[in-house]
Amino acid sequence: MTTRTLASLSTGVLLALATSAGAQTDVGDAEVTFTRDVAPIFQRSCQSCHRVGSIAPMSLLTYEKSRPWARSIRQKVAQRDMPPWYIERNIGIQKFLDDPSLSEQEIATIVAWVDGGTRRGNPADMPPPREFAEFDDWQMGEPDLVVALPEPIVVPAEAPDWWLNIETEPLALTEDRYIKAVESRPSLPGADKVVHHAVTYMVSPDDERGFLNEYAVGKNADVFPEGTGRLIKAGSRVRYNRHMHAIGEETPADVLVGPKFYPKGYTPEHVVFAAHAGDSYDTIDIPAGEDNARVDGYYFLREPAQVVSFQPHLHNRGKRQCVEAIYPSGMVETLSCAQHNFAWMLNYTYEEDVQPLLPAGTNLHLISWYDNSEANRYNPDPNNWIGFGNRSNDEMSHTWMNIFYISEEEFDRRLEERRAKHGTNQ
Template sequence: MTKRRVLGTVATLFMVLAGAAAAREAPAAESGVTFTKDVLPILQRSCQGCHRPGAIAPMSLVTYEEVRPWARSVKRNVETREMPPWYVDRRIGIQDFKDDPSLTDAEIATIAAWVDAGSPRGNPADAPPPVEFPSPHEWQIGEPDLIVSLPEPYLLPAEGPDEFPNVYADPGLTTDRYIKAVEVKPDANSLEVVHHIVTTMTEFDEDLAKGNFLNEYAVGKNGDIFDDNTGRLMKAGTKIRFGMHLHPYGEEIPVMVHVGLKLYPEGFVPKYQLVSQHMGDDDDLLIPAGEKGVRTDGYTMLTRPAVVTAFQPHLHTRGQAQCIEAIIPQTDAEGNVLLQAPGTSPAPLMRQMTLNCVPQWRFNWHLVYNYAEEAAPVFPPGTVIHISTWHDNSDTLRVNPDPRNNVVYGQRTIDEMSFAWVSYYYIDEEEYKARLAAQNARTSNDQ
């Protein structure tokens, strides 16, 4: 083949490719995807909670003028599913969540088509009314019975790296109480610098880190109001730990944060007692310098019939991935766990069910994956919750503080952790059988 012919072929190829690209874009232009009609409703639902003036995201995505310069970046971030922050694997496990901000494939295609068509504004009359965001001064859970604040403002400098302070506060409880609703709220001056906050209750001061989970705050999320007759126990003498992720914003800020609690009356014990506990911890965790894909496993048994309601991976900077699965004893059709008579065989097999995986952990985002009511799985007693965690201590991990060091288990951000907060409550035998029957009916309908 002569040089000229090669060039000619390449040129033809370019024309074909250009033609194909034009053909790909044509339907977008023809389909008339516009900002006001198609894109704005998506941004309102899934982005503006954080991307609005005064909130944590770096830019506002409220008006056309604000979004237009970010169009390409928006396309890239939604196509890679970097935004909105929601990092659960969509191909495996439970997919039905409360408050799921993630986009459908169709919504991503709509945004991409809009950008490819040159980001047209469209008819202003097509725009949905602007969303009214809750005032930072109002409690979304209603007026709390108890407000616990940082003992004093935490002074965040104008500039510098993100900070991760843990601050303790004493709610002054003298009797055990059950929490009906909880909300974490930074003062208006602190909204722009609070990336997220995880509050925990430290019931036993000898082991502060393993207290009971209270609430997770990220901008765009309201408080947690538990279902009827469901509560989280707060023991007398408990302290609250505010684990904060703060992001300097060019101005020194005295950060002030409160947690508001609505409580059941004194002495009242709700039927469902919601517990969130560490599962998967490995105190002997060792991640050798330079290694990637270092796996840790932890196993916890649910000793009574249980409903699992939420999963929240908790790793530090070198976190790579995490999965939660249940290993379930064999049961009869009613849900009774099969027990062998002595001397009989074979021993029953167990069943495996993956609840969720987070294939690529992002240290920046501590997200709680709360299952929708009907999707929260019911398990027989003896079910083992297995947390598998992978860490990356290689130099290919951009956020690795130092790949030359072995890393061990510990509290500091430069140490590591390998657990998940898993939320569950126990139910009685009768309710277990009724719920299991309903769950089995739903899964057989799905198939």
């Protein structure tokens, strides 16, 4: 297998998946209306959050609710601030599960609707209301089990950042089960503002510890490909590692963890692990006022591997992060780049047919950029040098990557299957 073949097949032929900078944005001469043109976009990409009882500040379910926010909506979608999805569209892999981002055509439609006077349109053109299930607040759908803390943690109004470890009672599992998806989310009003992160581990009856999930503000679900999963043993407890951050008012906070299981007795072919990749504990060096500081980190793959997802982790000064594969030959290929927004620690799960297939000996190179200048409105103090630290006001540089290892034989087989699917003859 040539290096060139590895490069094109491992990521699913990246050039064919990247969005063209010259994407068609013409909305034509027809009058753009809410009922016919805008409401379907809101239903697909906005209403999961923008409805009564969910996390967004206003509802976008109806024309009456949406119209007062038209100018703000225009600005947010034109700048790609909303819906939250920060993968850069001109580089790397472009196919992801549950991607809510808007196409250039959809953005042009919303802009034309606002600039054209926010017309309602014919009520008969309005699509049927979207139905929301009881558990629709779970991005992945209803979990099979919901884990909670024994009681909420009350964060004082004024306090330094603090960390704590808490364990639950043994879970009501009478046999080992494999997880095919897992999600963590705050469960009390305001909890998302005071929980910097909640990392959970499974502690088996014999005290063996395994990673379960990680929550950071705005994070979505971890979904594993069919035939892969994560084991939770019968009678396990869940250990929370929590980082809390005071916001000026007393706030009770809990974080729920919801796994979805494979059927009882099912054993997947591969076990997915969460790589805490590219850590830069001692190399973060961000001068005061610097608007484009760079930090590099690495993660070595000792066996052939398939990468399931990419989740950047930076703090308030974080600006952008890229991950690239350095092949054993020395050739380099960019997998993904994402702009950073500290309010949305998104997990980008690749569609299965483009999940990077990487040979043993590949080095994953993580590159992070930071803005420590006054121009960064999230910067708590542009006058200070910043290095690594656990507080929200310090900085970090790593990415969470769900990965599973495969044999050399399976690696070759998967590459051949991908080459056949994409019609690559290299």
